[in-house]
Amino acid sequence: MAFPGRRLLRFPLRHDLQQSERRHTALIDTLADQLKAxxxx
Structure with missing residues (x-):
């Protein structure tokens, strides 16, 4: 409650992190498949 602005910032930031994490996971999966092939x- 001391930083109401920070709470508003946290949600889009977390969403961006989840999106980039998903992108990195997909990239790693692709690289792993290429390495196996x-x-x-």
């Missing part, structure tokens, strides 16, 4: 050759 490369090792399989």
């Amino acid at each position: 490369f090792e399989g050759q």
Whole structure:
């Protein structure tokens, strides 16, 4: 309650972090698949 503005900021920030985390997870999955395909050759 001491910082009402901070509470408003926290939600979009958390949403952005979740989006970028999802993007990074997808990127890592893609790289892992490519590595498996490369090792399989």
